[in-house]
Amino acid sequence: MREFIDGATAVARAALDAGCDFFAGYPISPATPLLLHMVRELPRCGGVAIQTEDEIAAISMCIAAAMTGRRALTATSGPGISLYSENIGLAIMGEVPLVIVDVQRMGPATGGATTPGQGDVQFVRWSTSGGYPIIALAPGSVAECYSLTRRAFDLAERFRAPVFLLTDKEIFLSMSTVALDSYEYPPVRPRALAPAQMDEPYAPYRPGPDHTAPLFSPIGGPHIVRFTGSSHDARGFLTKDPATVGRLNEHLWRKIEDHVAEIELAQADLQADACTLFIAYGITARAMAEAVRQVRASGRAVSALNVQTLWPIPERTLLQALAASADGPRAVTRIVVAELNLGDLRREVERVIYRWAATTGRRAPEIIGLNRLDGEMITPEQFMVFV
Numbered sequence: 001m002r003e004f005i006d007g008a009t010a011v012a013r014a015a016l017d018a019g020c021d022f023f024a025g026y027p028i029s030p031a032t033p034l035l036l037h038m039v040r041e042l043p044r045c046g047g048v049a050i051q052t053e054d055e056i057a058a059i060s061m062c063i064a065a066a067m068t069g070r071r072a073l074t075a076t077s078g079p080g081i082s083l084y085s086e087n088i089g090l091a092i093m094g095e096v097p098l099v100i101v102d103v104q105r106m107g108p109a110t111g112g113a114t115t116p117g118q119g120d121v122q123f124v125r126w127s128t129s130g131g132y133p134i135i136a137l138a139p140g141s142v143a144e145c146y147s148l149t150r151r152a153f154d155l156a157e158r159f160r161a162p163v164f165l166l167t168d169k170e171i172f173l174s175m176s177t178v179a180l181d182s183y184e185y186p187p188v189r190p191r192a193l194a195p196a197q198m199d200e201p202y203a204p205y206r207p208g209p210d211h212t213a214p215l216f217s218p219i220g221g222p223h224i225v226r227f228t229g230s231s232h233d234a235r236g237f238l239t240k241d242p243a244t245v246g247r248l249n250e251h252l253w254r255k256i257e258d259h260v261a262e263i264e265l266a267q268a269d270l271q272a273d274a275c276t277l278f279i280a281y282g283i284t285a286r287a288m289a290e291a292v293r294q295v296r297a298s299g300r301a302v303s304a305l306n307v308q309t310l311w312p313i314p315e316r317t318l319l320q321a322l323a324a325s326a327d328g329p330r331a332v333t334r335i336v337v338a339e340l341n342l343g344d345l346r347r348e349v350e351r352v353i354y355r356w357a358a359t360t361g362r363r364a365p366e367i368i369g370l371n372r373l374d375g376e377m378i379t380p381e382q383f384m385v386f387v
Contacts, residue, residue: 012037014149069218089128121344140285291383
């Protein structure tokens with residue numbers, strides 16, 4: 001069985017299946033279809049969907065809804081992320097479980113509103129001050145739009161943090177034929193709630209063991225919950241005590257950084273005798289897959305890595321690919337990172353590879369960027385010139 005579906009429909013369906021019961025958004029191409037889906041469907045499921053007056057209102061309402069116990073979702077594109085940025089920081093500081101869909105288009109500024117792009121990779125990572133880690137998933141197909149949306153909601157609950165779904169105009173708006181048995185259904189955990197009766201007063205920001213997220217209690221629920229964007233203690237009281245502030249900021253960092261091996265996702269398609277490794281994500285991964293098929297059909301070898309977590313970068317999978325090639329008949333001597341930007345992911349690949357080379361004493365492969373900035377997509381033929 002197959003269906004004809006676009007990425008926006010798949011994301012909306014996954015959000016509803018994941019228990020999303022609140023959506024707020026402002027119309028912006030190419031993210032508007034998700035707003036339309038949620039305004040139409042969410043009230044039928046007992047949820048609330050709101051078209052707000054602007055992007056600042058949209059993410060503000062989602063933060064408020066999440067802190068009262070709702071499972072919240074919002075969607076925008078690059079210019080909207082600019083307006084979201086202050087409240088992204090608030091969501092990080094306040095440990096708010098929230099999913100943010102960013103349907104990328106060509107920039108900068110208004111750029112090409114209906115033109116494909118992948119220019120927000122570094123933007124979402126550094127959109128707020130402090131440099132604290134975030135989680136960003138990148139679906140490379142309509143089926144992955146469904147599965148990674150579910151995973152985004154699960155990660156938001158687990159880490160009490162904003163999680164980005166970084167898709168793009170082409171996957172979001174283009175219709176695709178999808179086999180029903182290709183969908184994956186990762187579980188979405190319930191929110192970890194503090195018991196109504198506790199032996200000691202509830203502290204809304206007391207980390208769990210090993211810097212896991214604090215137990216949640218909704219505002220208006222059985223406990224007093226203070227919510228602030230300022231440095232605070234475990235009870236939510238503002239403080240400048242160095243030890244307390246240090247513990248808070250370390251927790252915001254370590255609750256994600258200590259678990260990157262459990263978060264990162266990538267699909268590795270490796271050949272032991274390949275000296276070239278392709279890396280791509282989102283819509284560009286489709287062209288990569290076709291290039292790999294054609295290269296291998298011609299009798300040549302090539303390896304490929306489809307990155308599904310842009311943040312944290314799947315460092316372990318990347319290094320495993322290099323280690324496997326180093327122990328095989330031929331080592332990877334060239335890495336081609338393909339993306340519709342100036343090299344956002346390539347910078348991270350270079351960081352990982354050069355550090356690996358420095359610590360192992362091995363020679364780093366040549367790292368090449370395959371980039372387009374003209375509003376057109378990367379083609380399989382552009383990959384194939386490197387093999």
